[in-house]
Amino acid sequence: MDFEWTPDQIALRAKAAEVAASGVARFGRHAASWMNGYSKEFSRELSSHGWIGLIWPTEFGGGGRPPIERLIVGEEMIKAGAPIAASWFGDRQMGPALIQYGTKEQQEKFLPGILAGETTWCIGMSEPNSGSDLASLSTSARDDGDEWVINGQKIWTSFGGEADYCYLICRTSSDGPPHAGISEIIVPMNTPGIEIRKITDMTTNRHFCEVFYTDVRVPKENLVGQIGGAFSQTMRQLEHERGGIDRLVSTYFLFQEACAMADTTDDLVRQEIAKLETGYRIGRILVMREVLKQAPAGFSAATKCFCTEHQQRVDQFVSTVMGANAMIWDDTAKGLAYSPGYTIMGGTSNVMRNILGERVLGLAKI
Numbered sequence: 001m002d003f004e005w006t007p008d009q010i011a012l013r014a015k016a017a018e019v020a021a022s023g024v025a026r027f028g029r030h031a032a033s034w035m036n037g038y039s040k041e042f043s044r045e046l047s048s049h050g051w052i053g054l055i056w057p058t059e060f061g062g063g064g065r066p067p068i069e070r071l072i073v074g075e076e077m078i079k080a081g082a083p084i085a086a087s088w089f090g091d092r093q094m095g096p097a098l099i100q101y102g103t104k105e106q107q108e109k110f111l112p113g114i115l116a117g118e119t120t121w122c123i124g125m126s127e128p129n130s131g132s133d134l135a136s137l138s139t140s141a142r143d144d145g146d147e148w149v150i151n152g153q154k155i156w157t158s159f160g161g162e163a164d165y166c167y168l169i170c171r172t173s174s175d176g177p178p179h180a181g182i183s184e185i186i187v188p189m190n191t192p193g194i195e196i197r198k199i200t201d202m203t204t205n206r207h208f209c210e211v212f213y214t215d216v217r218v219p220k221e222n223l224v225g226q227i228g229g230a231f232s233q234t235m236r237q238l239e240h241e242r243g244g245i246d247r248l249v250s251t252y253f254l255f256q257e258a259c260a261m262a263d264t265t266d267d268l269v270r271q272e273i274a275k276l277e278t279g280y281r282i283g284r285i286l287v288m289r290e291v292l293k294q295a296p297a298g299f300s301a302a303t304k305c306f307c308t309e310h311q312q313r314v315d316q317f318v319s320t321v322m323g324a325n326a327m328i329w330d331d332t333a334k335g336l337a338y339s340p341g342y343t344i345m346g347g348t349s350n351v352m353r354n355i356l357g358e359r360v361l362g363l364a365k366i
């Protein structure tokens with residue numbers, strides 16, 4: 001196995017690091033910058049470099065580049081804390097979902113905006129009474145001639161207040177098993193009947209939203225893929241989402257800073273640094289296996305678990321090294337306060353372990 005980077009990959013990494021540093025200088029630095037660093041201007045800049053849709057097929061306007069290049073660009077952006085959140089969901093998830101399941105009309109209508117860094121997407125899955133158990137959701141879409149009529153409430157919708165479109169998972173049928181009655185529908189966020197209430201999290205960030213849908217009418221053609229097909233379609237999307245580099249590097253700059261401040265003459269500190277650096281490298285290999293499609297089916301659950309728990313171990317180390325300084329309210333403190341979310345978003349560690357046990361290892365379901 002050859003772990004060396006090619007000259008082109010080294011050059012791409014250097015360019016991405018340069019653009020990331022310039023983005024941080026102008027728009028600020030953010031831990032988990034793919035969730036916390038929102039700048040449309042920077043998204044347009046990413047687009048001008050061809051870094052949105054970099055690995056999408058060329059017939060859909062993408063760059064057609066190998067997946068490892070997206071890993072390189074993403075790693076440099078998030079490591080530096082550059083603000084990539086305005087385009088991240090569209091690039092990572094919604095674009096690929098539309099390429100796989102969308103109609104030609106949907107692809108022509110929605111992909112160019114994502115590629116240009118002009119449109120932001122949010123994901124409407126979680127509800128007040130439905131999180132890990134997606135099949136239990138109750139927000140409904142009623143078939144009414146040429147339209148769907150949507151009613152219900154979503155919560156934790158990141159960027160609901162900024163997004164142009166929501167990729168909504170909702171119930172189109174109550175007959176049969178619950179997971180067979182949910183569908184994916186594109187909802188323009190300026191449609192009448194949508195009320196958005198922002199939630200301030202403990203880092204003072206306001207990407208979370210409660211979104212209320214009251215008789216929201218969207219055209220029938222906004223259904224993505226199969227009616228009742230959301231469960232398998234969403235599981236496939238989450239599979240892509242979970243194994244990415246974003247799950248590993250969100251705390252990287254905090255680690256670098258803590259290492260610089262740490263007393264490296266102390267054996268225990270040295271051991272901890274070595275342990276965390278080893279963890280980072282193992283996580284990176286797991287992510288590469290996902291990106292190169294060498295991991296077993298379902299294994300992204302293990303990759304996500306390992307990488308997000310590594311990020312939390314990094315944050316514990318940073319707090320220990322910085323002591324009271326960690327409480328000064330800057331991007332470090334905010335990064336630490338954001339830490340519990342890593343093992344919740346995209347599926348909790350408990351649920352990841354269930355997937356690993358049941359689907360990958362074939363253990364009995366209890």
Ligand SMILES: Cc1cc2nc3c(=O)[nH]c(=O)nc-3n(C[C@H](O)[C@H](O)[C@H](O)COP(=O)(O)OP(=O)(O)OC[C@H]3O[C@@H](n4cnc5c(N)ncnc54)[C@H](O)[C@@H]3O)c2cc1C
Binds near residue numbers: 035124
């Ligand atoms: C930073 C962040 C961003 C997010 N962004 C979005 C977004 O954009 N759109 C969106 O729709 N949602 C979003 N979410 C919500 C996220 O998807 C949910 O929080 C997550 O799926 C868990 O659901 P829940 O909060 O309802 O917890 P629950 O599902 O109620 O879980 C509560 C606890 O029970 C455990 N548990 C649940 N089921 C099982 C089981 N079967 N076996 C063992 N343990 C179990 C869980 O591990 C957890 O500890 C975001 C969350 C975070 C933290």
